[in-house]
Amino acid sequence: MVKRLHNKRILITGAAQGIGLAIAKAFVREEASVFLIDRDETLLHSEVTALRREGYVASGQMADIIDAKTIAAALSQAETEIGRINALVNNAGVNVFAEPLETSDEEWNRCFDINLKGAWNCSKAVLPGLIDQGGGVILNIASTHAFTIIPHTFPYPLAKHALLGMTKSLGLEYAARNIRVNALAPGYVATQKVIDYWNSFPDPDAAKAETMKLHPGGRIATPEEIAMAAVFMISDECPFMNATCLTVDGGLSVQQHPA
Ligand SMILES: NC(=O)c1ccc[n+]([C@@H]2O[C@H](COP(=O)([O-])OP(=O)(O)OC[C@H]3O[C@@H](n4cnc5c(N)ncnc54)[C@H](O)[C@@H]3O)[C@@H](O)[C@H]2O)c1
Numbered sequence: 001m002v003k004r005l006h007n008k009r010i011l012i013t014g015a016a017q018g019i020g021l022a023i024a025k026a027f028v029r030e031e032a033s034v035f036l037i038d039r040d041e042t043l044l045h046s047e048v049t050a051l052r053r054e055g056y057v058a059s060g061q062m063a064d065i066i067d068a069k070t071i072a073a074a075l076s077q078a079e080t081e082i083g084r085i086n087a088l089v090n091n092a093g094v095n096v097f098a099e100p101l102e103t104s105d106e107e108w109n110r111c112f113d114i115n116l117k118g119a120w121n122c123s124k125a126v127l128p129g130l131i132d133q134g135g136g137v138i139l140n141i142a143s144t145h146a147f148t149i150i151p152h153t154f155p156y157p158l159a160k161h162a163l164l165g166m167t168k169s170l171g172l173e174y175a176a177r178n179i180r181v182n183a184l185a186p187g188y189v190a191t192q193k194v195i196d197y198w199n200s201f202p203d204p205d206a207a208k209a210e211t212m213k214l215h216p217g218g219r220i221a222t223p224e225e226i227a228m229a230a231v232f233m234i235s236d237e238c239p240f241m242n243a244t245c246l247t248v249d250g251g252l253s254v255q256q257h258p259a
Contacts, residue, residue, distance in 0.1 A: 004235045005032035009083045011075065012036055013065050013122055014092025016043035018191035019141060022223030023089055023230045028056035030231055035078035035085070036060035037071075037122075038092070057082060065092050065118030068125070075125045086133055087234050088126045090119035090163075091141040095193055097153045108155055115159035116166070123170060127179070135178030137234050140167050141226075142183040142245060144253040164245055171243025180242040182233055187249025188220035214258055216251040 005027055012027070014020040016038035024034050028051060038044040041062040051058035059081040063074040078085055096103075096111035123138055130136030145157035146164040164183050171181035188194055188211055201207035212218055229248045232238060247253060 003029075003031035004231060004237065005030035008032040008087050008234060009078075009085050010034050010087040010089060010234065011078055011085050011122070011126060012089040012091055013118070014038055015060070015089075016040045016047050018193060019186065019189055019223045019226050020089070020091040021047055022227040023091060024051065024058070026224065026227035026231050027234070028054075028058060030235070032087075032234075033057035033082040034059075035074075035082050037063045037065070037074050039064045065090075065121055066113045068121045071121050071125050075129075079129075084129055084133060085126050086130065086135075087137040087139070088122055089139045089141065089230065089234070090122055092118060093141065093143075095153075095197060096156050096159075097197075098155075099152055100154045103155055111155050111159050112162075115156065116162050119163055120166060123166075123181075127170075127174065130179050131174070131177050136180075138170065138179065138181040139230060139233050140164075140181070140183045141230075142167070142185045144185050144187045144247065144249050146183065146185055146245065148253050167245065168243045175242055180239075182241060182243070183245040184226065184229055184233060185245050185247045185249065185253075186221060186226045187247075187252040188215070189223055189226055190220055191223055194220070214252060216255060216258075219250070221248065221250060 010032050012020055012024050015024045015036035024036055027034050044060050048058055048060040061074045061077050063070040093115045096107050140163050142163050143160045146160040149157050167181050167183040198204040198207040
């Protein structure tokens with residue numbers, strides 16, 4: 001039986017660990033060919049090797065999404081190895097959290113360069129190919145930070161708000177070209193990024209317990225639960241879903257405050 005992502009050749013950024021890696025694994029299980037990009041070469045190499053050992057069509061290249069030239073080179077390598085890319089997942093992102101007046105220009109730039117400009121660099125690289133092929137899909141991994149604010153997390157939510165804006169803008173611009181551009185907004189997901197966040201508190205266990213308590217279901221998401229939504233959004237099962245955002249946060253962002 002043909003699987004859900006048969007004939008999809010997908011570039012995924014920030015795919016050496018966390019949500020990006022879970023997405024890559026879920027995609028290959030659905031018969032996609034994947035090309036992983038990450039700036040962590042060692043981790044990337046070991047995960048690509050593991051996927052290939054399991055018989056999946058997977059390849060990858062170290063690249064930093066803030067460098068448009070490196071991304072162009074990685075795309076060209078991807079097309080040589082897995083064929084013309086017809087879908088992109090802009091997943092790479094970093095937490096940059098501070099009190100607004102304590103945010104340095106360097107931190108501001110790092111936040112917007114990676115969380116927004118990086119996604120644009122990759123979209124700009126693949127869009128001509130998608131247009132040429134008569135369609136395709138771009139999925140931006142946003143966050144509940146794209147429409148809500150947690151104090152002291154400045155300027156990360158600003159970049160995620162803008163990523164949502166870019167999703168809507170590109171979704172409208174290219175709808176008539178049969179290109180769907182959507183965002184997926186996870187709440188907290190159990191990845192290294194979140195563990196690092198807990199570890200930034202004097203009492204990491206207390207910080208973790210606080211995070212769990214915030215959630216209506218008393219737990220946070222697994223990366224695999226986010227990947228399941230990504231499979232649906234990249235697949236042909238939602239052909240009229242465009243320029244929108246799917247929230248996968250266990251109900252976190254709709255509650256006024258925890259009970
Ligand atoms: N974990 C969460 O709770 C959570 C919640 C909402 C949204 N998100 C978003 O999901 C995405 C993935 O988050 P995660 O928790 O899996 O992160 P992670 O830190 O576990 O993994 C991110 C990966 O991206 C790579 N990366 C970072 N900057 C890069 C760059 N400039 N170029 C290439 N690769 C780069 C890192 O090397 C790493 O392998 C991010 O966009 C994040 O903002 C995460």
